Amino acid sequence: MSEGLDVAGCANCVECKYDCCFSNRNCGNPHIFGMLSAEELHLLMDNKRQIHFRPGETIMKQNTPLTHLVCLKNGLAKVVSEGPKGKNLILQIIKSNSIFTGGGSIVDDFRHFTVAAITDIDCCFIDTSRLYNLLTKNNNFSIELLKHSNTQHLNMLSALINLTNKYMPGRVADTLLYLKNNIFETNPFNFILSKQELADMSGMTKESFIRSLKEFEDSGLIRHTRNSIEILKENELLEISRNG
Amino acid sequence: MSEGLDVAGCANCVECKYDCCFSNRNCGNPHIFGMLSAEELHLLMDNKRQIHFRPGETIMKQNTPLTHLVCLKNGLAKVVSEGPKGKNLILQIIKSNSIFTGGGSIVDDFRHFTVAAITDIDCCFIDTSRLYNLLTKNNNFSIELLKHSNTQHLNMLSALINLTNKYMPGRVADTLLYLKNNIFETNPFNFILSKQELADMSGMTKESFIRSLKEFEDSGLIRHTRNSIEILKENELLEISRNG
DNA sequence: CTATTTTATTGACATTTATCAATTAGTTTT
DNA sequence: AAAACTAATTGATAAATGTCAATAAAATAG
Numbered sequence: 001m002s003e004g005l006d007v008a009g010c011a012n013c014v015e016c017k018y019d020c021c022f023s024n025r026n027c028g029n030p031h032i033f034g035m036l037s038a039e040e041l042h043l044l045m046d047n048k049r050q051i052h053f054r055p056g057e058t059i060m061k062q063n064t065p066l067t068h069l070v071c072l073k074n075g076l077a078k079v080v081s082e083g084p085k086g087k088n089l090i091l092q093i094i095k096s097n098s099i100f101t102g103g104g105s106i107v108d109d110f111r112h113f114t115v116a117a118i119t120d121i122d123c124c125f126i127d128t129s130r131l132y133n134l135l136t137k138n139n140n141f142s143i144e145l146l147k148h149s150n151t152q153h154l155n156m157l158s159a160l161i162n163l164t165n166k167y168m169p170g171r172v173a174d175t176l177l178y179l180k181n182n183i184f185e186t187n188p189f190n191f192i193l194s195k196q197e198l199a200d201m202s203g204m205t206k207e208s209f210i211r212s213l214k215e216f217e218d219s220g221l222i223r224h225t226r227n228s229i230e231i232l233k234e235n236e237l238l239e240i241s242r243n244g
Numbered sequence: 245m246s247e248g249l250d251v252a253g254c255a256n257c258v259e260c261k262y263d264c265c266f267s268n269r270n271c272g273n274p275h276i277f278g279m280l281s282a283e284e285l286h287l288l289m290d291n292k293r294q295i296h297f298r299p300g301e302t303i304m305k306q307n308t309p310l311t312h313l314v315c316l317k318n319g320l321a322k323v324v325s326e327g328p329k330g331k332n333l334i335l336q337i338i339k340s341n342s343i344f345t346g347g348g349s350i351v352d353d354f355r356h357f358t359v360a361a362i363t364d365i366d367c368c369f370i371d372t373s374r375l376y377n378l379l380t381k382n383n384n385f386s387i388e389l390l391k392h393s394n395t396q397h398l399n400m401l402s403a404l405i406n407l408t409n410k411y412m413p414g415r416v417a418d419t420l421l422y423l424k425n426n427i428f429e430t431n432p433f434n435f436i437l438s439k440q441e442l443a444d445m446s447g448m449t450k451e452s453f454i455r456s457l458k459e460f461e462d463s464g465l466i467r468h469t470r471n472s473i474e475i476l477k478e479n480e481l482l483e484i485s486r487n488g
Numbered sequence: 489c490t491a492t493t494t495t496a497t498t499g500a501c502a503t504t505t506a507t508c509a510a511t512t513a514g515t516t517t518t
Numbered sequence: 519a520a521a522a523c524t525a526a527t528t529g530a531t532a533a534a535t536g537t538c539a540a541t542a543a544a545a546t547a548g
Contacts, residue, residue, distance in 0.1 A: 081401070081404075081405055083405060083409040083488075084409075084486065084487075084488065085488065087409050087488075089404075089405065089408055089409065091401075091404075103394075103397065103398055103401060104394070104398060105394060106387070106390060106391045106394055107391060107394045107395050107398060108398075112398060112401055113401075135383070135386075135387050135390070136383060136384075136387065137383075138383075139379070139380060139381075139383045139386060140380075142379075142383060142386035142387055142390060143350070143379050143380065143386055145390055146350060146379070146386060146389055146390045146393060147350045147351060149390060149393040149394055149397060150347075150348070150349060150350050150351045150393055151351050152397060153347065153393060153396060153397045153400060154347055154348060154351060154352075154356060156397060156400045156401060156404060157325070157335075157347060157356055157357075157400060159404065160325075160333075160335075160400060160403065160404045160407070161325055161327060161333065163404070163407070163408050164333055164407050164408070164447050165327040165328075165331050165333065167533095167534070167535090168534075168535070194495070194496090195495075195496060195497090196495080196496095203408050204535075204536085205535080205536060205537080206495090206496080206497095207496095207497080207498085207535095207536075207537085207538095208534095208535060208536070210496070210497060210498085211497090211498085214497085214498095226496085226543090226544080242328065243328075244327075244328065244329065244331075411503095411504070411505090412504075412505070438525070438526090439525075439526060439527090440525080440526095448505075448506085449505080449506060449507080450525090450526080450527095451505095451506075451507085451508095451526095451527080451528085452504095452505060452506070454526070454527060454528085455527090455528085458527085458528095470513090470514080470525095470526085
């Protein structure tokens with residue numbers, strides 16, 4: 001389709017050296033790396049490594065030095081804040097063609113959360129030193145990263161508000177709607193997440209999550225089997241989410 | 245002291261046209277605007293207005309368009325997320341010489357929280373369009389803003405973890421330590437905050453906050469009068485904060 | 489295909505936290 | 519200084535949520 005359009009990157013070009021960090025550089029959505037020239041891309045990704053992870057494997061670990069950022073080529077990952085006493089909070093699910101660092105880049109260069117594979121994953125690791133180097137050279141790139149950072153910031157704010165201001169049913173509704181509309185984008189959606197993980201996304205114990213889910217099912221808002229949930233009355237779920 | 249060193253900004257120079265946005269451009273701490281040349285400063289602050297607010301006044305309101313950012317010259321302000329049903333959460337206290345936008349800059353250009361004056365405040369408003377313009381011109385400036393954004397991001401993360409993973413005593417301990425060590429930097433510290441506001445910082449009702457505070461006092465961890473709190477056993481408070 | 493382990497579910501109960509109402513203390517107005 | 523208002527405190531109670539233990543269902547290993 002776009003063969004030869006840009007030697008540096010297009011997902012449709014099989015030989016593309018840097019494909020793991022692009023979805024559709026020439027084919028649609030803008031992307032942070034779309035700000036870079038072929039030469040700059042080379043500077044950034046020259047020595048990158050593409051790596052496969054199995055479900056459950058840790059991709060980056062909280063409290064380790066932030067030496068690389070990661071581009072997720074395909075698969076799903078979870079961003080987990082590991083609290084003391086084994087209390088985990090899943091902050092976000094990451095989809096294909098996303099960039100993540102583990103927080104703290106440019107600030108303290110430590111990872112502030114853990115990222116673990118949910119499905120099989122292909123991703124690549126890029127030196128942060130190369131990234132920082134590029135930041136000083138390409139202004140549009142810096143601005144895109146700033147936008148990315150601010151977006152993450154807003155997502156975090158919204159998570160904070162949802163988790164802090166809402167009772168359990170509202171939080172469960174949030175989780176279900178997030179999975180359907182932002183992550184899986186089908187209905188019903190099959191998930192590979194355990195009830196414990198769903199609970200960790202909702203800031204509650206698995207027992208509480210299960211009970212809340214059951215109430216939704218009893219009220220006919222959803223239907224759910226072991227690994228799939230169908231949302232039957234999205235408007236009512238939205239209402240529950242809004243009312244907290 | 246530093247007269248004439250830089251025509252564009254030094255807090256010690258009374259005539260300085262842009263003083264409201266600097267603490268110590270030539271006199272110490274680096275600062276985001278320290279990245280700018282005199283000319284660029286002019287571009288940014290040419291038409292800025294300095295404004296005074298009384299305690300309690302709203303400086304920027306959640307859900308309004310983000311047309312200006314604000315530099316706080318002196319005084320204290322609170323960053324509030326206004327939830328539905330009047331549930332407020334104070335995310336942060338802002339001190340002198342800080343910049344804030346209300347979230348959402350470059351992303352959706354809406355304010356995602358309200359900022360209100362706690363004390364008397366002098367601050368100035370700067371066009372975001374001018375800011376964006378400068379972003380494309382001065383790379384170091386973009387990078388500093390990126391750093392600023394990432395720092396805010398980490399602060400938000402830490403607030404999220406504290407509010408989500410801890411029981412009330414841990415959250416109250418967090419609030420007290422934050423006020424002593426980050427905001428007032430004295431012990432005992434006098435505060436102008438109502439018990440309702442302290443509760444809003446801790447994600448609980450004022451009654452719960454008061455009860456928790458009383459337990460600390462009964463255990464000899466703190467001493468408190470109407471408008472001041474003295475922390476007597478910081479280590480034990482830290483312990484309570486850590487154990488959640 | 490059975491045994492073993494892990495995950496999901498349910499129930500009883502304890503703990504945490506919010507709500508509501510009443511009272512007290514402090515501030516401001518007159 | 520009394521009156522009127524607002525903020526702080528206390529107590530009783532209800533609601534929300536977590537904990538623990540028991541069981542059931544599913545996945546995995548042998």
